[in-house]
Amino acid sequence: MVDILMPALSPTMTEGKLAKWLKKPGDEIKSGDVIAEIETDKATMEIEAVDEGTMQEILVEEGTEGVAVNTIIGRMGGDEVQAPAPKAEAEAPKTEAVPAKAEEAAAEAPAKPAAKSEAPAAPAPAVEPEYGETKPTTVREALREAMSLEMRADKDVFLMGEEVAQYQGAYKISQGMLDEFGPRRVIDTPITEHGFTGMAVGAAMNGLKPIVEFMTFNFAMQAIDQIINSASKTLYMSGGQMGAQIVFRGPNGAAARVGAQHSQCYASWYAHCPGLKVVAPWSAADAKGLLRAAIRDPNPVIFLENEILYGHSSECPISDDFILPIGKAKVEREGTDVTIIAFSIMVDLALKAAETLESQGISAEVINLRTIRPLDIDTIVESVKKTSRVVSVEEGWPFAGIGSEIIATVVEHCFDWLDAPPVRVAGVDVPMPYAANLEKLALPQPGWVVDAVKKLF
Amino acid sequence: MAAAPDKSRKPPRSAKHPADTMDRDELLKAYTSMLLIRRFEEKAGQLYGMGLIAGFCHLYIGQEAVVVGMQHAIDTGDQVITSYRDHGHMLACGMDPKGVMAELTGRSGGYSKGKGGSMHMFSKEKGFFGGHGIVGAQVSLGTGLGFSNWYRETDRVSLTYFGEGASNQGQVYESFNLANLMKLPVVFIIENNRYAMGTSVERASASRDLSLNGVPWGMPSLSVDGMDVQAVKAAGDEAVAHCRSGKGPFLLEMKTYRYRGHSMSDPAKYRTREEVQKMRAEHDSLDAAKAKLLELGLDEAELKKIDDGLKARVQEAAEFAQSSPEPERGELYTDVLVGS
Ligand SMILES: Cc1ncc(C[n+]2csc(CCOP(=O)(O)OP(=O)(O)O)c2C)c(N)n1
Ligand SMILES: [Mg+2]
Numbered sequence: 001m002v003d004i005l006m007p008a009l010s011p012t013m014t015e016g017k018l019a020k021w022l023k024k025p026g027d028e029i030k031s032g033d034v035i036a037e038i039e040t041d042k043a044t045m046e047i048e049a050v051d052e053g054t055m056q057e058i059l060v061e062e063g064t065e066g067v068a069v070n071t072i073i074g075r076m077g078g079d080e081v082q083a084p085a086p087k088a089e090a091e092a093p094k095t096e097a098v099p100a101k102a103e104e105a106a107a108e109a110p111a112k113p114a115a116k117s118e119a120p121a122a123p124a125p126a127v128e129p130e131y132g133e134t135k136p137t138t139v140r141e142a143l144r145e146a147m148s149l150e151m152r153a154d155k156d157v158f159l160m161g162e163e164v165a166q167y168q169g170a171y172k173i174s175q176g177m178l179d180e181f182g183p184r185r186v187i188d189t190p191i192t193e194h195g196f197t198g199m200a201v202g203a204a205m206n207g208l209k210p211i212v213e214f215m216t217f218n219f220a221m222q223a224i225d226q227i228i229n230s231a232s233k234t235l236y237m238s239g240g241q242m243g244a245q246i247v248f249r250g251p252n253g254a255a256a257r258v259g260a261q262h263s264q265c266y267a268s269w270y271a272h273c274p275g276l277k278v279v280a281p282w283s284a285a286d287a288k289g290l291l292r293a294a295i296r297d298p299n300p301v302i303f304l305e306n307e308i309l310y311g312h313s314s315e316c317p318i319s320d321d322f323i324l325p326i327g328k329a330k331v332e333r334e335g336t337d338v339t340i341i342a343f344s345i346m347v348d349l350a351l352k353a354a355e356t357l358e359s360q361g362i363s364a365e366v367i368n369l370r371t372i373r374p375l376d377i378d379t380i381v382e383s384v385k386k387t388s389r390v391v392s393v394e395e396g397w398p399f400a401g402i403g404s405e406i407i408a409t410v411v412e413h414c415f416d417w418l419d420a421p422p423v424r425v426a427g428v429d430v431p432m433p434y435a436a437n438l439e440k441l442a443l444p445q446p447g448w449v450v451d452a453v454k455k456l457f
Numbered sequence: 458m459a460a461a462p463d464k465s466r467k468p469p470r471s472a473k474h475p476a477d478t479m480d481r482d483e484l485l486k487a488y489t490s491m492l493l494i495r496r497f498e499e500k501a502g503q504l505y506g507m508g509l510i511a512g513f514c515h516l517y518i519g520q521e522a523v524v525v526g527m528q529h530a531i532d533t534g535d536q537v538i539t540s541y542r543d544h545g546h547m548l549a550c551g552m553d554p555k556g557v558m559a560e561l562t563g564r565s566g567g568y569s570k571g572k573g574g575s576m577h578m579f580s581k582e583k584g585f586f587g588g589h590g591i592v593g594a595q596v597s598l599g600t601g602l603g604f605s606n607w608y609r610e611t612d613r614v615s616l617t618y619f620g621e622g623a624s625n626q627g628q629v630y631e632s633f634n635l636a637n638l639m640k641l642p643v644v645f646i647i648e649n650n651r652y653a654m655g656t657s658v659e660r661a662s663a664s665r666d667l668s669l670n671g672v673p674w675g676m677p678s679l680s681v682d683g684m685d686v687q688a689v690k691a692a693g694d695e696a697v698a699h700c701r702s703g704k705g706p707f708l709l710e711m712k713t714y715r716y717r718g719h720s721m722s723d724p725a726k727y728r729t730r731e732e733v734q735k736m737r738a739e740h741d742s743l744d745a746a747k748a749k750l751l752e753l754g755l756d757e758a759e760l761k762k763i764d765d766g767l768k769a770r771v772q773e774a775a776e777f778a779q780s781s782p783e784p785e786r787g788e789l790y791t792d793v794l795v796g797s
Contacts, residue, residue, distance in 0.1 A: 005506065005507060007506030007507070008505065008506060008507070008508045008511075008721075009506075009721060009722050010722030013722070031499075032716070032734075032737060034730070040722075044724055044726075045718075045722070045723070045724050045725070046725065047506075048717075050499045050502065050503060069508055070507060070508060162654070162656070163655055163656065166655065166656075166660075166727065167654065167655035167656070167726075167727065170654070188656060188660065190622070190625040190653075190656070190661040190662065191592045191593070191622045191623060191625055191626060191653055191661070192625050192626055192627065194626075194627050195627055218590075218591070219591065219592070221591075222591070222593075222626075255512075256511065256512065257511035257512035257563070257574070258512040258513055258574070258576075258590075259512060259573060259574040259575075259576055259577050259590065260572075260573075260577065261576070261577065261589070261590035261591055262512075262513070262576075262590055428789060428790075429793075430789055430790060430793050431793070433571070433572040433784075433788070433789060434512065434560075434563050434569075434571060434572055434573055434574030434577070435563035435564070435571035435572060435574075435783055435784050435788075436511065436563055436783065437783045437784065437786070438563075438571070438572065438783075438784055438786070438788060438789045441786060441789050442789060
């Protein structure tokens, strides 16, 4: 007898819906046959049999949602060929087989009680009060809405990238957009980042407003010359005659267990360059409001998303007028003793740390930068003048990182208000390892922030 | 008008009948290597489903004949480099399934001590230069391996593998130009499995015959039935001989097919189930090799014994990959720079 287990079908999946059984008890199964269909928030996928045998029983009925990875969903009878060793072909239940990184994986689980890691975001201040009614929205939906709204409003805006159209987006951000806007405005490109980025910049120089999706920002390195040398400098070099109204967007930073070449933060790379704006949303409201602003901005904007945040849900204004200004940070949590400054997924970390600190009698203010360049110096300085202590948090490497810039800014603007030397929390200064234990050690944890804060008192 | 330059001529097609490029023993050896890859990949798929392998994991099932046929055309000292779809290449290079599987599970017994993962593995000893996650990047690197052979004046060749999706990248053409200009011993091997994630070759490439992509540089090429290990070996022999003799690079387009999704998390809505089933049923490289072996007088029982042996070997690798400890914490900081 062979147990059929709920498989993990993506790097971040922890549970899914058992959509359909294609084999019923008594059916014969050959290797390669599809046994069942599973739905994750990204896609519907098929489980293929590796073993030969007969379907014996179904333990989880079709239609069941939230089936955890590794749950026994059915059993099949194998023939004796199967098992050179007991565990052999059986998808043997192994208790240690925990889907890699639970905290992060939670992000991808759609219906999951509103992404656990999001919840402790504590005394959630009203999202953008001036925009009225809100609804729970995932970052993924927010990005899609932002692009769709802008594309409806402006015919010069179009989306281009790998798998954005027919495949509905590698991370399903552009799902449904091909249907609405057609193939001239939602364009699948070959895997030719340098070429299509240059093409988009050229189109922008002639007045179009491209949104270039990079499957991840790791692959934008193939195209970085066109981003820096062409997009960011043309306005200056042409004496203001022409520039590029263009958005470069896609997931940035560490995903889960994908190793060194697919896991790094580019915030400081792009933030270094004049002629670019750099935005990094955290919440759904950030994503929607800032992406709309980025598309409307007449300059090249680097829009750094985060794969793990895509499935996170938070309140987002439903108003069609909702937009956020680029260059303005947001105080996500008010406090009096220390300022913690973070962006993107590190805001989660900062908020968790703030909660822990509160229980220890330290009141932390958390600033979500939202925009990295231009940096919202006013908000930072105002906060630090109040708290007299500052900690920066980023996922990227420390050397010449965003933390360095924040701290230099603080020192330049409010040195006399500081009660302790500023501290940086950053990713460990090594390429991202694949091994689960090492990866955990490489990325900032809430405890690191708590420890950093405590050093200041 | 001058006569049309040589380079505009269509390169020779893969016309050679490969039926007898391998004798019984060699075919059996090739079959065994292909079957090892298949069993290994099936197991890797299972371990992924159990959460023991994480991140991206790209299986080679369906394409086994390509790498095995090519491996039969080279010798020790030649180099191999490929993309993230690399498990088959490593096994074909003679790397230990235990070390490969343990890298997939991120354990210290893996080829990169658990620090590389499925997409990033290397073996200096076996001439395997990786495992590369950035589409197309390995093509320039493979050209550099060829350059090192040219520089040292050896007759070694570099087998540089890449997908048909990767074949559109600019650096591929930059590399073609360099290799032809400098007459570097590189066999460029396009593994045309028809899809790059969800994009079919027709939707990504304006070139209708990828084997002609080297024509502007006069690069000789062949289009090969990549589901036939003997045809691959025959084409590989020709390409490798060309490189060894100092005549420069050679382009092989392998027409192949991947049965599984692009990676483990592929919804596979861009092709029909029937298409996949038809390839598996009618063009499977292992079925074809097996039929040939039976024709050559082997019997089912012998082949089954081989299969059982391979399954046991793969099982042993899977157990090793689970029992090998995670890397020690200190490994986080090693290997960033030499000497620190
Ligand atoms: C520069 C770059 N762009 C995009 C990706 C994401 N990606 C990984 S594999 C892949 C498809 C490649 O297809 P192909 O070259 O045909 O190889 P196959 O996967 O079929 O073996 C894509 C788009 C990447 N890894 N690197
Ligand atoms: Mg391909």
